[in-house]
Each structure stands twice: as structure tokens, then as C-alpha cells.
Amino acid sequence: MSKLGALHLTKHTGPKHTATVIYFHGSGSNGEDMREWVRLMVKNFSFPHIKVMFPTAPLQPYTPAGGQLSHVWFDRADISIDAPEKLESISSIEKEVRNLIKQENEDGIPSERIIVGGFSMGGALSFHTGYRWDRNLAGVFIFSSFLNDNSVVYKDLKGIGGAKIPPLLQVHGDIDDLVPAKWGQVTYERLKDIGVNGEFHILERLGHSLNRRGMNIIKEWIEKHLPEI
Template sequence: MLDSVINETGTDPQWAVLWLHGLGADGNDFAPIVPELLRPHWPAIRFVFPHAPVQPITINNGVPMRAWYDIVSMDFRSRADAAGVAASVQALDTLIDQQVAAGIPAERILLAGFSQGGAVILSAVLRRSRPIGGLIALSTYLPDPETAAAQRDPDGIRPPVFMAHGVQDPVIPQAIAAHTAQTLKDLGFPLEWHSYPMAHQVCAEELEALGDWLDARFRAA
């Protein structure tokens, strides 16, 4: 079970957001943005920010750090350790099951991820047959999209996706993220794409757009 930072915005939350951090960070990384996202009329939400396990990272000379999977090369077609991605997807499924057991329907659970965390949630949704409320993919990409798309169940779920990226991102070039977005669209996912003049980070305009997207999810329910 993954240790997590938990922030509930009200009593008896009926929505949950599971938010996975990037390489070398931890669950505290995105916890401070909750007040920036919240809007007065929203329902109570349980934000869960899990800590990834500590493991050696190949491209960082084997230095141990928190990571959802090992990065074995700089080639985006093969850089993500497939076994590590699968293990993190399984850990994420456990987190989802915990929220369902706590009384939050799967249709009201949103998966968010930045960079490595985003790669995990995107991988998870292509392997998932049970419902989920939506995905928030920030400055990220889908590892090995061709294989992931080919192996996907054609009757699998297609939740709405919010995807945002920086034009000047030196870690994950925007072209890689745009290819992921197109792959998801081709698979029938309703995807909202945003691009900002920033590096590998988030910005105020991005959070405002994300707030609008979340607002639409809550209103639709």
C-alpha cells in the first residue's frame, strides 16, 4: 500500500482525485495547488497524493529516488521500464479500489498525473475495463503508444481527458505529448488539449483551464 498525502476539502467527500507526482518528487509536490484549483460551489473532494517507491534510476547513474518506473534510455519508444509501469498501474488500481471501498463511486474518481505520474495514469486507462471519471495528464506522454493502442480492449473505457503541455518543455518535447494526444483521440477518447509557453512545469493559466474542465465534470454529474 502506498503512503499518501490526503486533503479533504469538505466533510463526506463524494469525489476523489488521485494525483501522481513526477520523477524525484513525492506526494507533497502538488498538494499546495488544491487551494488554487478549488471553486466555492464544488462538491467535497478527497485529494490523494501518493508517494512513489524509491528505486535506482538507470539514466541517473543508478541514483535511488522516488519513481513510478525506471527510465532505461532517452529514446521515448523504449525509455520506460515496462515492468515498472505495470507495477505502478497495479498500485494505482489498489488506490482506486480503496476509494470505492470508502464509498466513492469509480465514476467519481479522477486520475491526475504529472510527467512520470501522467505516464502511469495514461497506461492505466488503456488497460482498464472498469469505469473511471476522467484523466488529467500534465506535461506527460504515453509510453510505447503504438503497442499500448494495439493491445487495448476495443470495448475498453473512454473517459474524458484533460491534457496540457509546455512548448519549451526540455524533458518531454511537446511533439511527443501531441502524438500521445492524437493516439488517444484516434482511440475515441474525448480529449481537451492545452499548450502553454512554459517548460516542464505547470502555470496559472493551465490551472484555470483545469478548473473549468473539472467544473464541467462536476456539473455533468
């Protein structure tokens, strides 16, 4: 039985579903809130051939919230680039994410036609998904997130040689007081040095939040990497 909460969808608007986007929410949120937040930013965040999935994280104790129950993808010692990763907690969500992708594969959507992305903690989950668990994905997009300095993502990528690596899009607000833009930039540069191709956008006068410009950048990038077929 899945540990995930409710799954919310934005269905494809055309006659044929040929690609999928999985959009992971931030800590303490849920799939429904993420879908509505995205709709507020971009009223037409829908595609003729792409289904957008907004899953909900399991309800579990979250250390940065004093151990209170929260909808989070995994636990963290602290919201800090210097904190060690809780690998056991990250591993516990791997099966659920793999199952989401597997279900799409079984419905006729190969990994090469799937993009994963997310906001804040959902972005961190997307790094692990696209650069550890399924490197055949069409791409990874990140809004206001980072990897810990000692992240296993860096270690795993260094060991794959010339294997395929999904392209990366990162966007980050320049006045983010929860996840400083510098953390996002450091993450991007380290991944780039390992061999990840991508682009990084700094959004002026934006804190730890989505905004219309950032979502439009993501929408255009999705359309580029998941064209109609």
C-alpha cells in the first residue's frame, strides 16, 4: 500500500497523452495546494499532450518542525546546506517515487517522456529522482531548492562515467530567506562540474515562493523538452 497522500492531476487537453510531468510540493504542503498555487501563477499551466501529476508526501515526523507530523518527502536534520542528509529517510520515499514513474511507464509513457520537478523540498526530491533513481528522464526542474554539501547525489553522479544525464533547469529568488540563492547556485555549479547540462535563473525581488515569471520559464522549458509527437 502506498504511503503517499492524495494525488491530484491536471489532465492533458488534447486527444492523446504522450508525456507526463510530476510536480513535487514543498514541506508541509500537499498535492492539491501545489496544483492550485501553480494555477494562480500560470492560468494555462496545461498542455495538449502532457498530464501533470501533483502527488502528496507522506505524513511523518519532521525534525525542523520540532518533530511534529507534516507532509514531507523525507526528514532533515536541519534546513541547511551544511547539514548531513538523512539517507534512511530519503531511501524510504524512493520506492514511492519509482512506483509513480513505473505506473506511467506501464500506461505507455516511457521515462524519456517524463519530467520531474518541485518546489523547495520537492526540488530536493527531484534531484534524487532524476540524478539517482531514474536517469532516463527527459529532465529535472527545480524552484528554490538545493542539495546538501555532502549529498549522495554528487557521489552517485561521479561514478556513472559517460552515461546519460537528464538536463536541469533551476530558478531561484534573489531574496529567498529560507533557502538562500547562493545554496541553489552552489548546487547548480557542482552538478555542472560533474557533467549535468542546464540553466540557472535568478529571479529579482522574489523570496521563498513561486512567481509568474518563474513558472513561465518552467512551462516553456517543459514544452521544449517534451514536444508533441
